[in-house]
Amino acid sequence: MKRAIHFVLLLFLSLLLYSYAEEAFDVRQHVSTVTRYGAVKGIADNSIIASNIPDGCTPIHINLVARHGTRSPTKKRIKELDNLEARLEVLLRDAEERKLSLQKAPSWIQGWKSPWKGKLKGGELISKGEEELYDLGIRIREKFPDLFNEEYHPDVYTIRATQIPRASASAVAFGMGLFIGTGSLGPGRHRAFAVTGESRASDILLRFYECCENYKDFRKKQEPAVGKLKEPFLDEITSSLVSRYMLNFTRQDTSSLWFLCKQEASLLDITDQACSLFTPSEISLLEWTDDLELFILKGYGNSLNYKMGVPLLQDVLQAMEQAIKAQEEKHAPGSYEKARLRFAHAETVVPFSCLLGLFREGSGFQQIQEEKSLERPPKPPQQRNWRGSIVAPFAGNNMLVLYSCQANSSSQYFVQVLHNEDPIPLPGCDSDFCPFELFKENIVYPHLKSNYNQVCMVKREAPEQKPSKLSQLFQLFSLGNDGKQTHKDEL
Template sequence: MKVLFISLFLALSYYDDIHVTALFNPSDIRNHLSSRTPYRFRSNKNDTRIRYPDCKDSKIWMIIRHGTRLPNSKDITAAQSLIDLRDEILLQHTSGKGQLTKEQLKRLEDWTSDIDVDHGKYLTTEGQFEMIDLADRMQNRFPHAIKQKYSNKTFLFRYTGTQRAQQSARYFTTGLFEKKVAQEIIFPPVKEVDLVLRFYKHCDRWQKQVKKNPETYKESQLYIKSQEMNETLESLSERLGLTRVISFETANTLYKFCGYETSWDAQHKTSAWCAAFDEETILPFEYYHDLKKYWKDGYGYELSYQQACISIKHMFDSFRNDAGPRATFLFTHSGTILKILTYLGLYKPEFPLNSTYRDEDRKWRISDIDTFAANLAIVLYKCKEGDHVLALHQEDIIRLPMCSEDLCPLKTLEEHFKDSLNNCDFNEMCSLERGDVK
């Protein structure tokens, strides 16, 4: 245990330096890696207790995307093709083509891909540290709601039936309690159908009319064929020294591995494949993924985020139940986080994202709102003037759109969501017999 925390201390010391570098440099491509953006660039390192006059933190409901993971089997297989591309790049640079430096070429030359396909999507060591550190900071901020002493009556931990979510939960508890205590945590059995943690997986109407609907991907597919993307691929190819224009599919694999490897590297080195991009060519790839997520998991279709009423209802119920847990921690996935953020009205762009215009100032940016270990916490404060709630996203205090102050009366939220929660009939909402989605 002592060795673990010495390692963690050293890692966090490095976090601070690299976090500052990325956070205050918008041109740093590591800030634009979509859902694979390192959480260390977004987390709030200030863990001072959050106090309000005449109020005390009483309960917390927190939903957390798993920590940094390995690629899925499809991406692992695709990475094998990068070996031939790497050799082609090195060969072209010996002929004077390309713009990569000697150091970048050396890192490409040393690059290998030996990930076991059977370990696809597994939580990485970096993901473990993310969870430990996140738990420690949250406990420091809300010591009354998140006690240091464990009891299965005051804590509730739930995760989906995936290795990455299960391990995220277990390392999170290691950050809250002593290792011996963490090993004795009681986790409820994984539900085969868990509508709170992953509702969309069981919504037949959403699966058919949104996820598997070609119209959902119309704008992102049009963007692939846009002049901006064509020019980006040409610029990317020239930078790599290729005598041909790289395909979007191959370039997107480079983009993904730039994110994966930068996020999981224990020494926090940037992936060798990030050398393919500069501050201009990285942005269209970020936008492509923003487009996909906007139409599939965000504001594109009402059904996508209407389903999240199930999760928000769970939050309200936990606050109303005086005999229930003080601290609820739910470990889930990107799709759940984005739909809940959308249900709450957060990060809504001024107009629907489309293939013809890339708004550089858009609020909907996955690199900011849905990194590895992305999280949303709602904290209940008992105040002299009644119950209030505070929302934190990525550990930063945010003001919910329906509230006039950061610390918002619970009644304001209850009134705002009254209709959608009263009509939160999942079976009816997700029935294929209903009409087409809007």
């Protein structure tokens, strides 16, 4: 009798825990790089204990590398959702023709229309994205008031963005928050500020991936292989959907529905339509396939992914060294840079995080220094460090804060890294408050052997033959209107 009661109690407790886990699961935290900043901000590793900044240490410079805020789907993806709308109608009609009951089909599918139907453009920063960066600017000023007490000058507070509208708009939203109340424009006492950027064709600091020919070749060859890698998992989930809802879903349907789920959850706060088609374990698996793609094409899966970002790391180091020089030589306030603020894309933030050695699995830091590829993140339900929702959500950012600490009448310098505003240990320091010389020696210098031109220059087995005048004439007449090469659905 006691055993029976014990068994019933265990069963009840298991069901209770399962029910709690289902309720606690928030899909908005599990949509990889489509995750909104507010959904994951503050979700830090509980094992990390932030360092106490010693008395006498003051911040003297900030380097910020941030992704743009939440954006609308791109034009290509809007078309995919239009196709999904038509496809769902076909699936329902097919079920009726086969005289299958539609009772198991979710009611929202019948008559569903894409929220982006009819939009001719896409990819722009939405109002939620503006708020993310605006609020970030306010919080940074509040956290580091002594760094932002100078009168604004573009050489003191440098703001850079890529020449992609959602990145430059993010920079503007951030600057409005950062400098609110310091100007004379409107009720908010806003002020004008400069946002600069390089040409898309030559921006090796923030769009190094677009200028790197070897990376573009790698990406073009690897994308089909990554798609093949994901197929068995999509097929497994597709089979479950077919049996659960009695609709003849295909692998492409599952992929499109997962994309819709991510857009609804992140942009519209809708979690009871496309996302409700999947169980939490299926969502975790789909999230992992997206994270795996991020790992292979932008992260630790190939050393080229982060080696091409070395110019950005050098730029960060240069800014710190200039700030130290200004401190040592006691330059007058307002005569030197105090913040270098950059706004770009996931393709920028992810490789930069890898250069710093963040979010690796196990003890892979030595492999990063040797610029080797790391093992892929483990499949759920195993725990993993590499999650796109944490590494590079919308508005995701890395801040490197340089501190000057007075000791025995001389200055010592330290670097603190904040990821999404939370302190995070640097693997070369085993602390989030790292001596500057150790930061240079263990984290920056091992990567400096990578020369951008050598890493990115297309390797040819034989010298390029100069084309004949006849072939040049043929090429002239065979060229299309648009010879530009761009990335598939840039983040």
